[in-house]
Amino acid sequence: MPMTNLPVNHTDSPLLITADKYDERVAENLHMFFVDREAASENTWAQMKSVLRSWGLWCKQFNKVWLPAKPEDVREYLLYLRETLGRKKNTIAMHKSMINKIHREAGLALPASHILVTRGMKKISRQAVLNGERVEQAIPLHLDDLFQLAEITQASGKMQQLRDLAFLGVAYNTLLRMSEVARLRIGDIQFQRDGSATLDVGYTKTIKDEIGVVKVLAPDVAGWLRNWLDASGLTDESTFIFGKVDRYGNAHPAANPMAGKNIEKIFAKAWEAVKGAPLESSRYRTWTGHSPRVGAAQDMALRGTELTQIMHEGTWKRPEQVMSYIRYIDANKSVMLDIVNSQRMKR
Structure with missing residues (x-):
């Protein structure tokens, strides 16, 4: 079906590859998504384009349909990123999220939310932990x-x-x-x-x-x-x-x-x-x-600042990111460490 004639940034138009079973509703949804690009940050937009190119090239190579995608194809792609390209767990999770996002914007079912894909991501996460993979963090600026x-x-x-x-x-x-x-x-x-x-x-x-x-x-x-x-x-x-x-x-x-x-x-x-x-x-x-955010979070933790206050200072919405920054500092505040050390002092 033909796409509507809405204006689109010429640098983004190559991303609008026509799939065999598009209808006018999906086409218009996608056009409006690209027209309203200011609704997302430039970083989000750059990630989206990077994922779509990677996903599109993989689909072309293995003769898959990129949109609407099948859950089993998305699962296979994510495992390919891990097992063939050696991508980190967080990178793969970002690809999963962006594939879902383009389907959401198109008004289609979310293939990456299917149980097949969810189990695939659990497999990837478990392998990462067993292989000793750790999330690298920026060098702190104190x-x-x-x-x-x-x-x-x-x-x-x-x-x-x-x-x-x-x-x-x-x-x-x-x-x-x-x-x-x-x-x-x-x-x-x-x-x-x-x-x-x-x-x-x-x-x-x-x-x-x-x-x-x-x-x-x-x-x-x-x-x-x-x-x-x-x-x-x-x-x-x-x-x-x-x-x-x-x-x-x-x-x-x-x-x-x-x-x-x-x-x-x-x-x-x-x-x-x-x-x-x-x-x-x-x-x-x-x-x-x-680096400044990591260093500042660690400096606050060293001074005994509560997690909620650190999150407020850095406008973090979830504690997981902050905890990854201060995990070694918090480890030194262990109650068990105090108990063992106090027993040692008695000897």
Whole structure:
């Protein structure tokens, strides 16, 4: 059946591969999904496109129908990701979720919710545990690391390092995600008489409403931010706080948020300044975008902060992610450890 004539971003149109048994309702649902792409974050959209390409290529290779998909085909695909490509459990779970999402948006039954697929995922999860697979986490950026970087920055006085310190300080203090820090504008800042500052964040990945989120910067972090703004000469309230610094040390007003690849360079350069050479690791070799959130969560846990408060600070909705960050710290707070140690002291 022909698809409706709604406008679609030309970069997404190759994803709309026509299946044999489409009807006009499904076609229009899919068109509207792509037209309303702003309803999801860019990260979600990138994941969706990546999964659809992978799923579509697999279906083409093995002569399967990608939409509507059969549960047994989805199960086979997920096992293929694990057994042939060696993908991690979390990656496979994301593929399962996105295959369901495209069916939901099309108004079709959800193949990945079938018991066949559910059992397949349990099999994958059990194999991962038995094989000793652990979820890798970003290298934590701790408060001590930030103050060490501040000393290095103060000694150099370079424009780029002033920007980088301010960015990392804001990220750590607020526990905002990388893209959320990049989205802040000069007009979002209010410096206070006591040396602190407030940030009107607007929205985060997990909080999207008209009220928004307000974060308070400690005087040290607010000072780093003020130093960057004073040195850069940026004053227009509509300008993004963190923009380009050219090789001559000149700051340029940014009309768009800083790109992810450029933000990752901030973390890599900070690591080099404080720690030296990158680690020998399969994935995380330096600090990365999640490092401030991991480090801040651990620092709070070390100070005895309750889990609910840590979740509030980082706008986490579920405790599992936070627990994965602080699990080693919590292990050292074991009651049994205290009991055994107290008995040892009596001897």
